[in-house]
Amino acid sequence: MKPNTSYSSNYERMSGNCTRLVAAQMLQNLSPPITPSSYILDNACGPGIVSEQIKLLHPDAKIMATDWSPAMIEETQNRIEKEGWSNIQTGIEDVRDLKGLEDGTFSHAFTNLGMLVPGDDDSGVRITSALFRVLKVGGVALVSSWADRVWLNAFYNTARAIRPNEEPQKLMALMPEMMKASWLAAQLEDGRFGNNIEVKPCVTYTEAGSLDELVNNMLLAKQMFFSGFSDGEMENVKGIFKEELKKLRTFEEVEGGVRIEMKAWIGIGWKKGDELEVPV
Numbered sequence: 001m002k003p004n005t006s007y008s009s010n011y012e013r014m015s016g017n018c019t020r021l022v023a024a025q026m027l028q029n030l031s032p033p034i035t036p037s038s039y040i041l042d043n044a045c046g047p048g049i050v051s052e053q054i055k056l057l058h059p060d061a062k063i064m065a066t067d068w069s070p071a072m073i074e075e076t077q078n079r080i081e082k083e084g085w086s087n088i089q090t091g092i093e094d095v096r097d098l099k100g101l102e103d104g105t106f107s108h109a110f111t112n113l114g115m116l117v118p119g120d121d122d123s124g125v126r127i128t129s130a131l132f133r134v135l136k137v138g139g140v141a142l143v144s145s146w147a148d149r150v151w152l153n154a155f156y157n158t159a160r161a162i163r164p165n166e167e168p169q170k171l172m173a174l175m176p177e178m179m180k181a182s183w184l185a186a187q188l189e190d191g192r193f194g195n196n197i198e199v200k201p202c203v204t205y206t207e208a209g210s211l212d213e214l215v216n217n218m219l220l221a222k223q224m225f226f227s228g229f230s231d232g233e234m235e236n237v238k239g240i241f242k243e244e245l246k247k248l249r250t251f252e253e254v255e256g257g258v259r260i261e262m263k264a265w266i267g268i269g270w271k272k273g274d275e276l277e278v279p280v
């Protein structure tokens with residue numbers, strides 16, 4: 001299928017559909033399914049990517065979309081107005097406590113690629129505990145995390161080519177532990193879901209209409225990798241980065257554009273009400 005690459009914001013250009021494709025897979029074979037009585041949390045919603053995917057399938061679904069970035073909430077609100085979505089509210093919430101949301105409120109709670117709070121590597125269980133708290137008994141939490149981010153190598157190799165004697169800036173680096181399925185499983189188990197959990201792999205892509213477009217979109221994140229580089233050094237970045245993207249193991253040309261495959265994990269936790277039983 002041709003990639004849809006008409007992106008409406010810098011976030012969308014930078015992510016190139018990679019979070020949207022995960023969101024779409026989170027909604028497949030959802031158990032329990034979304035029904036007219038569902039109340040859904042889109043947690044760490046960014047510009048409302050999960051909400052968008054829900055509204056495509058269930059236009060009347062009742063949604064609360066939250067993020068702690070006012071800029072992201074503004075983007076979500078603009079999107080709500082533009083699309084004319086009804087039955088959706090927004091709010092500022094920290095994923096680590098969701099303190100403005102009451103216990104036992106939601107039938108479904110989605111946290112798509114929002115399990116990592118920058119600068120706080122220990123936030124995982126606090127996030128899943130908060131999700132457990134705000135879910136109704138019978139409700140389900142869907143969370144996702146990265147298994148790899150192949151494209152980071154293109155940034156690192158470009159920085160190394162320009163400054164061979166310097167270690168590349170690694171602001172986006174994650175502890176390898178956090179990219180394992182077992183990490184996501186443990187966050188759900190320890191966040192009170194106990195053994196009512198599942199983790200499955202999911203393939204996604206960052207995509208653009210052409211290689212030049214992909215280069216320009218990804219270089220919107222250049223401050224994370226080339227801060228302090230001189231204008232002269234930055235002039236070389238684009239050409240080298242383009243070649244490095246082509247060398248990536250998962251880079252491919254497809255009809256209508258180019259894409260880089262990535263792998264993510266989707267974790268599911270059901271709040272069943274039997275969590276306090278001691279397993280024997």
Ligand SMILES: C[S@@+](CC[C@H](N)C(=O)[O-])C[C@H]1O[C@@H](n2cnc3c(N)ncnc32)[C@H](O)[C@@H]1O
Binds near residue numbers: 023045048050066114
């Ligand atoms: C990778 S984006 C994912 C956005 C969206 N869920 C999607 O599917 O594209 C991560 C989001 O987490 C938000 N975020 C980071 N730390 C947060 C926190 N402590 N509480 C709430 N949101 C947070 C960011 O503002 C950003 O919108």
